[in-house]
Amino acid sequence: xxxxxxxxxxxxxADSLRLLTGGIEWDIxxxxxxxxxxxxxxxxxxxxxxxxxxxxxxxxxxxxxAKRRGTFLELLKVDGIGPRGAVKIxxxxxxxxxxxxxxEGNVARLxxxxxxxxxxxxxxxxxxxGKLTRxxxxxxxxxxxxxxxxxxxxxxxxxxxxxxxxxxxxxxSSHLSGQEKENFLFRQAIIQLGSQ
Numbered sequence: 001x002x003x004x005x006x007x008x009x010x011x012x013x014a015d016s017l018r019l020l021t022g023g024i025e026w027d028i029x030x031x032x033x034x035x036x037x038x039x040x041x042x043x044x045x046x047x048x049x050x051x052x053x054x055x056x057x058x059x060x061x062x063x064x065x066a067k068r069r070g071t072f073l074e075l076l077k078v079d080g081i082g083p084r085g086a087v088k089i090x091x092x093x094x095x096x097x098x099x100x101x102x103x104e105g106n107v108a109r110l111x112x113x114x115x116x117x118x119x120x121x122x123x124x125x126x127x128x129x130g131k132l133t134r135x136x137x138x139x140x141x142x143x144x145x146x147x148x149x150x151x152x153x154x155x156x157x158x159x160x161x162x163x164x165x166x167x168x169x170x171x172x173s174s175h176l177s178g179q180e181k182e183n184f185l186f187r188q189a190i191i192q193l194g195s196q
Contacts (some may be wrong), residue, residue, distance in 0.1 A: 003151040003186065005062075006046040006179070009039060015087065015156055017062060019047060028062035029084070031091035037064040047149075052083050061087065066147040073154060078127045080120050088115045098162060099132045148186055157193050165189035 005028075007021030017028045022041050028047060038045040047062040048069045061083055063069040068090065075086035092113035093101070101109040102125055110121035152162035168187035173181050 002049045002060075004046050004048045007044065009041050009043055009045045011041055012038075015091075017047065019045070019062075026060060027186060028060045029087060030062045031068075033088050033091055033094070034062065034064040034068060042084070048151075050083075056115070059083070063090075066150040068095065070154070074128055075124070078120070078124050085115065089113055095132075102129050102132060105129070113159060116137055135150060148182065148189065151186070152189060152193070155190075161193060162189060165192040168192060 002079070005026060007019045007026075010018040010020050010025060012018075015029055015032070017030050017038070019026045019028060019034055028049065030047070038047070048066050050063075050069055050072065052059045052061060057104050060081045061072065062186070063072060072083075072086050072090060075081050075089060076083065081089070087183070089098075093110075096141060097109070106123050107118060107121045107125065111118055112117055116124075148166055149159060149162045152165075153159045166185050166189050169185045169192070172188065173184050176184055181185055
């Protein structure tokens with residue numbers, strides 16, 4: 001599925017971003033904090049994405065980086081938090097503050113987030129305490145391609161196997177740089193992981 005979209009930022013509104021890529025204008029639901037980290041309309045930006053698919057609608061959610069998308073996906077595992085609720089939570093509290101509140105079991109701080117009640121805050125602490133900080137530490141220390149590893153694990157591949165596949169593809173990508181190298185490594189890793 002989509003890992004990210006890169007294109008011309010057309011418009012920013014209260015909870016959505018319009019991004020033009022290859023003649024298609026995407027309407028992407030985003031937390032305000034993520035939109036604020038992107039360039040202004042008229043400039044090029046990259047958005048890490050997640051697609052919600054239901055019988056009655058499809059909606060694309062976007063984030064400024066893979067770590068914030070990973071936190072969003074962890075929030076979805078909490079009973080009672082859907083995609084829109086997770087976007088509101090990420091718009092109402094910074095990641096470091098969220099991690100601290102979860103680790104300390106600070107229900108009062110979580111309740112202060114707009115739209116988050118006491119019961120849901122307690123469920124979040126039970127479900128996520130210790131998980132967000134471990135995930136962050138693992139992604140920082142595992143590989144120089146932590147964003148790619150996160151994307152591959154979110155697609156269902158094993159984290160260690162994803163890191164090994166990217167390392168194996170590294171030798172073939174020495175002539176590439178930047179986004180071109182990242183795209184090549186991602187494709188090669190999927191080919192290798194798919195053949196295992």
